Amino acid sequence: MSKVYTVAVLVGSLRKQSINRKVALALAELAPANLRLNIVEIGDLALYNEDIDVTPPAAYSTFRDQVSSSDAVLFVTPEYNRSVPAPLKNAIDVGSRPYGKSAWSGKPGAVISVSPGAVGGFGANHHLRQSLVFLDVPCMQQPEAYLGGAGSAFDEAGKLSEKVRPFLQGFIDAYAKWVEQHKKS
Numbered sequence: 001m002s003k004v005y006t007v008a009v010l011v012g013s014l015r016k017q018s019i020n021r022k023v024a025l026a027l028a029e030l031a032p033a034n035l036r037l038n039i040v041e042i043g044d045l046a047l048y049n050e051d052i053d054v055t056p057p058a059a060y061s062t063f064r065d066q067v068s069s070s071d072a073v074l075f076v077t078p079e080y081n082r083s084v085p086a087p088l089k090n091a092i093d094v095g096s097r098p099y100g101k102s103a104w105s106g107k108p109g110a111v112i113s114v115s116p117g118a119v120g121g122f123g124a125n126h127h128l129r130q131s132l133v134f135l136d137v138p139c140m141q142q143p144e145a146y147l148g149g150a151g152s153a154f155d156e157a158g159k160l161s162e163k164v165r166p167f168l169q170g171f172i173d174a175y176a177k178w179v180e181q182h183k184k185s
């Protein structure tokens with residue numbers, strides 16, 4: 001049997017009814033058999049502060065362990081004011097420390113931005129990629145994934161729209177190949 005890769009999924013919205021969380025869960029269901037997606041929670045991470053990191057809070061350590069022990073990282077995020085929502089940027093910063101022991105380094109990554117708006121979170125998607133360059137996350141380039149008009153991606157019962165399903169399927173299938181090609185040796 002081929003290897004199963006574990007993927008730490010970070011959702012950039014903390015909202016209970018988050019469309020991004022629904023998309024993350026849909027991707028977990030659509031993922032091919034060699035990818036196992038697990039949402040890593042980021043809502044309990046204190047705002048990053050080097051002073052408190054002298055003795056890392058338990059939430060920091062747990063988060064770092066969850067990312068470090070995963071084979072790959074997937075970001076599913078809304079756009080806030082044309083950029084990355086603060087909780088997600090905070091999680092990226094927490095995972096990047098202590099200096100020299102970044103949890104992100106070398107993990108194959110991908111970004112999908114999701115918005116009810118027409119632009120599909122393009123600004124957040126690309127600002128996030130800027131951090132991933134520095135953090136040495138080989139980030140999938142194609143297919144780009146900006147899911148606009150996402151207010152209608154799920155019906156009231158939470159079922160994924162058949163119009164959106166092929167887009168998400170194509171994205172996660174391509175990402176599975178990306179992870180296989182760029183896995184950390």
Ligand SMILES: Cc1cc2nc3c(=O)[nH]c(=O)nc-3n(C[C@H](O)[C@H](O)[C@H](O)COP(=O)(O)O)c2cc1C
Nearest residue numbers: 013015018019020021078079080081082115116117
């Ligand atoms: C503080 C704030 C800023 C926002 N800025 C943008 C934005 O720049 N672009 C955009 O498309 N949507 C923006 N939105 C709308 C979000 O895309 C929308 O609330 C979306 O549903 C959030 O994702 P979620 O459903 O996963 O929580 C913003 C929402 C908030 C709360």
